[in-house]
Amino acid sequence: RGSEQPARPNEDPVAQWLGAVHLNGAGRYAEALEAARRACAHLPGVLALWGPAELVELATRQGRTDLARAAFDQLTEAALAGRTDWGLGMEARARALLGQDPDHHFRAAIARLERTRMRADLARTHLLYGEHLRAEQRRNEAREHLRTALELFAEAGMDGFAARAERELAATGATTRRRGADTAERLTPQEARIAELARTGLTNKEIATRLHVSPRTVEYHLHKVFAKQGVTSRTQLRQP
Incomplete structure (x- = not known):
């Protein structure tokens, strides 16, 4: 073979x-x-x-x-x-790449990988799904996954893949800004959107539905927002 x-x-x-x-x-x-x-x-x-x-x-x-x-x-x-979440998540991603109901299998892959510590594989899955969505002209959905991928790549120091995510984001018409020391404590666009929706009283599941991501992704970003703003509850969230 x-x-x-x-x-x-x-x-x-x-x-x-x-x-x-x-x-x-x-x-x-x-x-x-x-x-x-x-x-x-x-x-x-x-x-x-x-x-x-x-x-x-x-x-x-x-x-x-x-x-x-x-x-x-x-x-x-x-x-x-x-039969681990990691392995089954990688298999679901491969099925998506082979064209087997891509939306279902990309989402299944993300859901499984979010339950693991394999952050690089999760980031790459968001990137691949974002690329697929952009190719399908679903630009708003693509941006959400590409921004998540970019943030994860930046945190992991995966500069090559971060640059690839930036190129894909630019192709959707979005603007990007690589984070440096001066912007480390500022909310990213994804974090700001999630924080804004959380302030309105929406649940993680409702925010996830609105942004076409998983509840675990919302939880991940809210945790980062809480840490950056030094708060412990949604009612304490402030405007970025």
Whole structure:
């Protein structure tokens, strides 16, 4: 199968996967695809999910359905063996990328990944969903997910992916501003919107429905707003 291309001599699959991630974030998708293919040739345990997940994303982006489906089979086997929120979330994301009811599976992936500590994978899922929504001309929905992705990438120091999220946001007509030390305590646009809705008395679920995100995402942003404003309840929230 395509994803089983033999590794080159002395190539470390982990190093190949890390290279694929770096190239993906930099937008060098063809090179990233080759690195991901080599990483998936001899998967150590740590890459049983990450390797095929990377390959599914890159192969679908390059129109290589054969590679994507072969990698998806590997990913599904690993996800069903462990049955963790992380693994099942990654599998749901892959299904979305393969065009299997993308809205349902992207949302399912986000819901599962929000229950884990895998913040980078959650950020990348928001990015991919935002890219999908932008391609569907659903710009307002796309912006919500792209802003969440940008914030998570900035916090994690994932500059390449943060730049990619910024480019996608700009393509929707939104303006972006990378956060620095002088803006660290200011509310981001996403935080400000959620805080404003929370002040009106809406519940997390109602805010999530309004903004097309999950209640866990709303909870995450409200927690950050509380910390920045030094408050402990919604009634204490103040205008940014």
